[in-house]
Amino acid sequence: xERVLPPSRSLPLFGASATRAVxxxxxxxxxxxxxxxxxxLAVARLALxxxxxxxxxxxFAGPGNNGGDGFDAAIHLRAAGKYVAIVFVGDEAKLPADxxxxxxxxxxxxxxxxxxxxxxxxxxVVIDALLGVGANRAPSPALAACIGRINGWSCPVLAVDVxxxxxxxxxxxxxxxxxxxxxxxxxLTLKPGLFTGHGRDHAGDVWFDALDVSSDVPPDALLNGADxxxxxSRLHGNHKGxxxxxxxxxxxxxxxxxxxxxxxxxxxxxxxxxxxSPLADDAASLDACRPELMxxxxxxxxxxxxxxxxxxxxxxxxxxxxxxxLPRVLSASGRLVLDADALNAIAQDSALQALLRSRAGRGRxxxxxxxxxxxxxxxxxxxxxxxxxxxxxxxxxxQRFGCVALLKGSGTVIAAQAQPPRINxxxxxxxxxxxxxxxxxxxxxGLWAQAESANPQDIASxxxxxxxxxxxxxxxxxxLANDLIDALQRQPA
Numbered sequence: 001x002e003r004v005l006p007p008s009r010s011l012p013l014f015g016a017s018a019t020r021a022v023x024x025x026x027x028x029x030x031x032x033x034x035x036x037x038x039x040x041l042a043v044a045r046l047a048l049x050x051x052x053x054x055x056x057x058x059x060f061a062g063p064g065n066n067g068g069d070g071f072d073a074a075i076h077l078r079a080a081g082k083y084v085a086i087v088f089v090g091d092e093a094k095l096p097a098d099x100x101x102x103x104x105x106x107x108x109x110x111x112x113x114x115x116x117x118x119x120x121x122x123x124x125v126v127i128d129a130l131l132g133v134g135a136n137r138a139p140s141p142a143l144a145a146c147i148g149r150i151n152g153w154s155c156p157v158l159a160v161d162v163x164x165x166x167x168x169x170x171x172x173x174x175x176x177x178x179x180x181x182x183x184x185x186x187x188l189t190l191k192p193g194l195f196t197g198h199g200r201d202h203a204g205d206v207w208f209d210a211l212d213v214s215s216d217v218p219p220d221a222l223l224n225g226a227d228x229x230x231x232x233s234r235l236h237g238n239h240k241g242x243x244x245x246x247x248x249x250x251x252x253x254x255x256x257x258x259x260x261x262x263x264x265x266x267x268x269x270x271x272x273x274x275x276x277s278p279l280a281d282d283a284a285s286l287d288a289c290r291p292e293l294m295x296x297x298x299x300x301x302x303x304x305x306x307x308x309x310x311x312x313x314x315x316x317x318x319x320x321x322x323x324x325x326l327p328r329v330l331s332a333s334g335r336l337v338l339d340a341d342a343l344n345a346i347a348q349d350s351a352l353q354a355l356l357r358s359r360a361g362r363g364r365x366x367x368x369x370x371x372x373x374x375x376x377x378x379x380x381x382x383x384x385x386x387x388x389x390x391x392x393x394x395x396x397x398x399q400r401f402g403c404v405a406l407l408k409g410s411g412t413v414i415a416a417q418a419q420p421p422r423i424n425x426x427x428x429x430x431x432x433x434x435x436x437x438x439x440x441x442x443x444x445x446g447l448w449a450q451a452e453s454a455n456p457q458d459i460a461s462x463x464x465x466x467x468x469x470x471x472x473x474x475x476x477x478x479x480l481a482n483d484l485i486d487a488l489q490r491q492p493a
Contacts, residue, residue: 040072269446
């Protein structure tokens with residue numbers, strides 16, 4: 001058993017369908033009920049570790065195998081000397097075979113199995129084993145009432161596999177609410193929904209136990225790990241030309257700060273030279289905070305070979321002015337990061353969309369960094385539809401435009417064609433301040449410029465990991481964008 005966050009390495013994630021395939025293969029290789037008994041023991045051990053001095057344990061067991069895990073855990077906790085009560089929401093006659101075995105053994109062990117939590121005194125720890133990965137619709141009224149009761153207590157809550165009422169694939173609540181656990185033990189596989197959408201808020205600290213099972217089932221996604229974010233070593237013989245050039249195009253009238261933030265972030269990432277190309281006629285030609293930034297008016301009109309050899313970050317604070325720049329940038333740039341107003345302009349123009357799609361066929365790499373509203377505009381759907389299944393939305397963007405799509409938000413998703421999408425586990429609401437997205441775009445550009453032949457999905461994943469990690473190390477409260485850049489420079493490699 002291991003605590004998942006922060007992950008030292010990238011980890012495979014399996015949705016409900018893939019998890020069931022892993023479970024079927026594992027069960028076929030073991031004696032009857034053996035896998036559930038392993039699961040119940042793992043749940044009990046973590047409950048004891050979370051609340052070693054707890055005297056009263058309340059287990060909520062649902063109508064499926066998740067409930068069976070709860071019954072089995074209750075048996076072990078009773079044996080450990082705890083007072084254990086079980087609230088069972090289901091029909092004994094309809095329990096699956098494994099869960100029925102666990103239920104019968106719990107009753108034989110003398111455990112108190114009731115059907116209603118009304119009047120239950122406040123427990124020292126709660127185990128949520130109501131609904132598992134198979135849940136795909138809003139909980140029944142009886143289950144919803146139990147979820148509300150669990151959320152009303154202030155004691156530690158351990159969810160088995162996923163918090164009940166949360167979609168294991170998407171991280172969205174299936175009904176009006178889902179259990180807000182302090183800890184979640186993901187069994188057999190790690191589920192994507194624990195790390196994106198509302199999953200992070202509902203799952204609490206995520207733990208993982210593979211139950212000694214290995215599988216060749218391909219994962220549905222990957223969880224970003226610190227192994228992706230290691231900085232490139234700098235040899236003594238290197239010089240600024242060894243670390244690539246970045247050009248930041250943006251900063252229309254009254255929005256110059258966005259482009260400056262992106263350019264400063266590219267410098268902080270280690271790019272050798274960074275050019276700022278403002279779109280405002282009255283833009284300054286010097287950044288007093290970073291005088292090493294070089295300002296180039298209408299840089300995008302440089303020769304084709306210059307654009308082809310430079311990593312371009314376009315759109316930060318670009319306003320309507322960025323639209324006139326995009327045909328040239330989309331056609332000639334070698335490596336291109338598109339953010340903010342560039343994405344809004346592309347969403348409104350089919351000709352620009354065609355130019356974006358054509359880049360992949362010409363061997364030109366592109367990373368787009370939309371937030372949910374920008375993603376919705378690009379896909380022609382609502383923000384709610386994007387958020388309902390963030391993995392699907394990111395994959396759709398990557399497929400539609402032939403690029404790497406980085407869908408920002410809680411559990412940022414990084415998708416690429418013919419590759420498993422990645423979910424980023426770092427970051428928090430400290431980043432909910434103006435300009436932090438511009439910093440991310442510049443950071444991607446700065447890291448990409450230094451890589452001779454890197455996979456842009458890996459570059460984007462490393463950037464968003466480091467970006468979020470800076471927020472995780474922040475003391476508290478909002479993290480201002482310029483302070484974020486300073487934090488990125490101080491961040492250990």
